[in-house]
Amino acid sequence: MRFRRIPDETIRRLPVYFRALLFFAEQGSRYISSSSLAELVGLNSWQIRKDFSYFGGFGTRGVGYEIAELLKQIRKILKIRTGQKIALVGVGNLGSAMLAYPGFQIYGFEIVAAFDNNPKKIGKKVKNVKVEDVAKLGSLKRRRIRLAIIAVPCEAAQNVADKLVNAGVRGILNFSPCYITVPSTVKVITIDIAMDLARLPYYVPGSVFAEW
Amino acid sequence: MRFRRIPDETIRRLPVYFRALLFFAEQGSRYISSSSLAELVGLNSWQIRKDFSYFGGFGTRGVGYEIAELLKQIRKILKIRTGQKIALVGVGNLGSAMLAYPGFQIYGFEIVAAFDNNPKKIGKKVKNVKVEDVAKLGSLKRRRIRLAIIAVPCEAAQNVADKLVNAGVRGILNFSPCYITVPSTVKVITIDIAMDLARLPYYVPGSVFAEW
Numbered sequence: 001m002r003f004r005r006i007p008d009e010t011i012r013r014l015p016v017y018f019r020a021l022l023f024f025a026e027q028g029s030r031y032i033s034s035s036s037l038a039e040l041v042g043l044n045s046w047q048i049r050k051d052f053s054y055f056g057g058f059g060t061r062g063v064g065y066e067i068a069e070l071l072k073q074i075r076k077i078l079k080i081r082t083g084q085k086i087a088l089v090g091v092g093n094l095g096s097a098m099l100a101y102p103g104f105q106i107y108g109f110e111i112v113a114a115f116d117n118n119p120k121k122i123g124k125k126v127k128n129v130k131v132e133d134v135a136k137l138g139s140l141k142r143r144r145i146r147l148a149i150i151a152v153p154c155e156a157a158q159n160v161a162d163k164l165v166n167a168g169v170r171g172i173l174n175f176s177p178c179y180i181t182v183p184s185t186v187k188v189i190t191i192d193i194a195m196d197l198a199r200l201p202y203y204v205p206g207s208v209f210a211e212w
Numbered sequence: 213m214r215f216r217r218i219p220d221e222t223i224r225r226l227p228v229y230f231r232a233l234l235f236f237a238e239q240g241s242r243y244i245s246s247s248s249l250a251e252l253v254g255l256n257s258w259q260i261r262k263d264f265s266y267f268g269g270f271g272t273r274g275v276g277y278e279i280a281e282l283l284k285q286i287r288k289i290l291k292i293r294t295g296q297k298i299a300l301v302g303v304g305n306l307g308s309a310m311l312a313y314p315g316f317q318i319y320g321f322e323i324v325a326a327f328d329n330n331p332k333k334i335g336k337k338v339k340n341v342k343v344e345d346v347a348k349l350g351s352l353k354r355r356r357i358r359l360a361i362i363a364v365p366c367e368a369a370q371n372v373a374d375k376l377v378n379a380g381v382r383g384i385l386n387f388s389p390c391y392i393t394v395p396s397t398v399k400v401i402t403i404d405i406a407m408d409l410a411r412l413p414y415y416v417p418g419s420v421f422a423e424w
Contacts, residue, residue, distance in 0.1 A: 179232075195228060
């Protein structure tokens with residue numbers, strides 16, 4: 001089932017809620033108020049209540065939302081399930097950081113294949129994943145890997161994206177500092193690690209920075 | 213000047229627009245339609261028009277928005293200016309990727325200090341930045357560095373945050389897979405590189421994944 005009427009911006013916040021709800025569940029909580037959740041994730045509580053209402057999440061006054069139920073709903077909507085196989089292209093610093101990152105597991109993702117074009121890296125293991133030659137991206141089709149992370153320099157990104165699409169990849173997380181174009185049947189999310197930093201000065205009192 | 217009534221979610225999208233507008237400007241465009249912009253950044257054009265209306269950005273029918281004017285406004289709101297000094301704490305894979313990342317420059321940021329607790333790293337240069345002992349975080353006050361990136365393991369994040377706050381840091385971009393708490397005068401943006409990946413399966417046709 002797809003919940004087609006959920007706005008993309010709500011979808012974007014669901015992983016944020018998911019992670020926070022897991023955190024509260026680990027602390028032993030069964031119920032959570034929208035205001036406690038708001039405080040942890042840095043969003044407004046009305047926004048959270050509105051987002052939850054899209055999938056029939058209605059809290060009980062004085063009790064709040066049942067954490068287990070919310071987690072179940074978000075899992076269903078985002079199709080979070082264990083054993084989702086991901087391919088990584090580009091085993092530089094950023095790619096290596098991803099292979100070592102413990103956070104993917106929360107959402108059921110596992111990076112099971114890694115590719116690079118550097119002969120010194122090909123054949124070596126990074127965090128238990130053997131680095132393969134990027135020329136062999138085509139093997140993803142046979143291995144039924146449909147999601148990929150691109151962490152290559154700008155110049156190489158479009159070429160890698162084309163090869164991934166040809167190999168049957170249908171979802172791409174693009175960490176290269178470039179836009180890539182793909183057929184409309186493929187979803188690309190482009191991430192720029194500088195963008196989040198770019199918001200910070202807005203929230204920091206103006207007196208801190210000398211005008212020039 | 214602060215534009216206090218601009219919603220946080222709009223602020224979050226401004227760096228996305230900023231980068232896309234620079235891209236169009238580099239291609240030689242002077243005007244841009246909300247629909248072209250929408251296509252590049254993957255948002256709805258009505259959302260973009262609404263966001264722009266918060267700061268008096270009104271396009272001309274048949275012509276679109278003037279790119280230079282939009283860039284100027286966004287720069288003003290986000291306080292994007294050259295020479296914004298940033299400290300990085302944690303020079304592991306992710307931290308090293310940040311030191312090498314060309315994208316910070318677009319927003320006027322420069323990582324001018326890097327800290328780690330590993331004696332093997334202290335004193336070495338990574339991308340022209342000398343790695344300092346994390347015990348010396350207090351020097352940030354004297355150096356007037358007010359923004360920092362945390363890229364340390366979960367267990368160390370809160371301790372690092374406390375020291376940064378004591379050293380006068382007022383804005384933190386937290387890449388550790390943990391929540392941190394700071395006084396209300398300090399702004400923290402916590403980023404989880406897995407969260408963006410978590411949205412992908414939602415957009416990928418269900419048939420692709422075998423149910424189990």
